[in-house]
Amino acid sequence: MNFSYLNPTKIFFGQGQIASITDAIALSKKILVVYGGGSVKKNGVYQQVENALSEHTWVAFSGVEANPTKETMDKAVALIKEQNIDFILAVGGGSVIDGAKYAAAAAHYDGDGWDILTGDYKPEIATPIGVILTIPATGSESNGNSVITKQETQQKLAFASESVQPQFAVMDPDVMKTLPEKQLINGIVDAWVHVCEQYIAKPEGALVQDGYSEALLRALKTLGESYAERDNDLWRANLMWTANQALNGLLSLGVMQDWATHMIGHELTALWHVDHARSLAIIQPSLLRNQIEYKREKLEQMGKNVFNLVAGSDLAERTIDAIESFYHDLGVATQLTEHSGDKNAAVEAVLTKLESHGLTALTENQSVTLSEARQILNSAIA
Ligand code: NZQ
Numbered sequence: 001m002n003f004s005y006l007n008p009t010k011i012f013f014g015q016g017q018i019a020s021i022t023d024a025i026a027l028s029k030k031i032l033v034v035y036g037g038g039s040v041k042k043n044g045v046y047q048q049v050e051n052a053l054s055e056h057t058w059v060a061f062s063g064v065e066a067n068p069t070k071e072t073m074d075k076a077v078a079l080i081k082e083q084n085i086d087f088i089l090a091v092g093g094g095s096v097i098d099g100a101k102y103a104a105a106a107a108h109y110d111g112d113g114w115d116i117l118t119g120d121y122k123p124e125i126a127t128p129i130g131v132i133l134t135i136p137a138t139g140s141e142s143n144g145n146s147v148i149t150k151q152e153t154q155q156k157l158a159f160a161s162e163s164v165q166p167q168f169a170v171m172d173p174d175v176m177k178t179l180p181e182k183q184l185i186n187g188i189v190d191a192w193v194h195v196c197e198q199y200i201a202k203p204e205g206a207l208v209q210d211g212y213s214e215a216l217l218r219a220l221k222t223l224g225e226s227y228a229e230r231d232n233d234l235w236r237a238n239l240m241w242t243a244n245q246a247l248n249g250l251l252s253l254g255v256m257q258d259w260a261t262h263m264i265g266h267e268l269t270a271l272w273h274v275d276h277a278r279s280l281a282i283i284q285p286s287l288l289r290n291q292i293e294y295k296r297e298k299l300e301q302m303g304k305n306v307f308n309l310v311a312g313s314d315l316a317e318r319t320i321d322a323i324e325s326f327y328h329d330l331g332v333a334t335q336l337t338e339h340s341g342d343k344n345a346a347v348e349a350v351l352t353k354l355e356s357h358g359l360t361a362l363t364e365n366q367s368v369t370l371s372e373a374r375q376i377l378n379s380a381i382a
């Protein structure tokens with residue numbers, strides 16, 4: 001497949017790099033510093049931002065929740081307009097960064113910002129964004145994607161636009177020292193599934209994308225297996241860089257992509273507030289088993305090159321088992337238990353959401369229809 005490729009986000013990687021923002025943002029800019037529930041105040045990251053911006057003009061917007069809502073971010077949109085903000089510094093994880101992207105685009109639109117998520121408005125201009133990443137997981141720090149929830153209707157939708165691609169991203173692995181275990185593990189799982197979504201599809205003989213995907217999967221497998229050594233500079237640096245590379249636009253070039261696990265997973269988060277990464281681990285093994293005949297060749301390749309499994313007619317099945325064991329070894333469940341009430345009602349609730357979002361022909365083959373989704377959910381929901 002043909003492609004054009006540009007990733008303009010400048011990365012400042014390594015310990016002490018937060019200080020780089022002093023020169024990375026022009027003194028003439030009026031900055032909005034956006035952050036979440038306050039972890040950055042406790043772990044010294046905010047203090048480093050204050051030090052670095054001591055000569056700049058800036059105001060702060062806090063309270064972006066995990067799985068950021070349109071309702072909260074519309075308050076940031078109002079602030080951007082009111083204060084004539086011309087640069088946004090997002091200090092946080094995927095949620096803060098995605099929230100900042102929504103606000104950056106919605107601030108240049110007179111209608112309801114939700115139109116960006118429904119596709120009724122396609123942003124071409126946005127307030128420029130810089131990022132200080134505090135949790136490696138989503139890759140949002142150097143891509144143009146954003147996932148936003150509308151609380152009112154329990155909808156979680158995504159948009160992608162070059163206009164919200166961050167200008168720079170600071171990635172200092174030291175910020176990970178205060179991450180709760182759960183979030184650290186979420187980062188490994190999310191990055192893993194990002195690679196899978198771009199790799200376990202139709203074989204296309206793209207040697208570079210396949211080889212790089214396998215290198216990233218082996219890196220994540222090694223980090224999972226050496227999880228006991230996580231309080232270590234090299235371990236942290238490796239996870240931060242791997243998660244970034246997993247979704248910076250490179251792996252998907254010229255190849256078909258799946259993303260069905262993400263689309264169904266988003267509905268679990270919208271309905272029951274399941275952490276993003278956990279929603280993926282719940283859906284993916286059941287989805288791969290359901291779609292195995294479309295994905296057999298790539299699963300066999302993954303079994304051989306990532307898990308070192310021996311050849312055999314059931315290699316694809318054993319690869320899915322190995323993926324599931326990888327999650328279980330990290331203490332991550334592969335069945336949903338967060339739903340209240342009975343299983344059938346939960347399955348129907350997800351199907352209704354998928355249908356209302358037009359997600360009725362998912363994967364690279366459009367082969368996950370609502371009837372396949374029902375089978376997947378019947379196995380993924382306890
Ligand atoms: O809000 P604070 O207090 O900062 O706490 C956060 C939050 O509770 C905490 N945290 C972050 N850095 C920390 C820290 N706690 C202690 N020390 C630190 N250094 O971690 C919690 C989770 O943060 P969040 O930003 O929600 O995590 P993540 O990076 O996993 O982002 C998840 C969101 O990104 C979306 C997901 O759907 C979800 O909404 N995604 C975005 C993508 C993209 N833009 O490309 C792709 C992904 O597939 C994903 O869909």
Ligand code: ZN
Pocket residue numbers: 138190193194262276
């Ligand atoms: Zn993800």
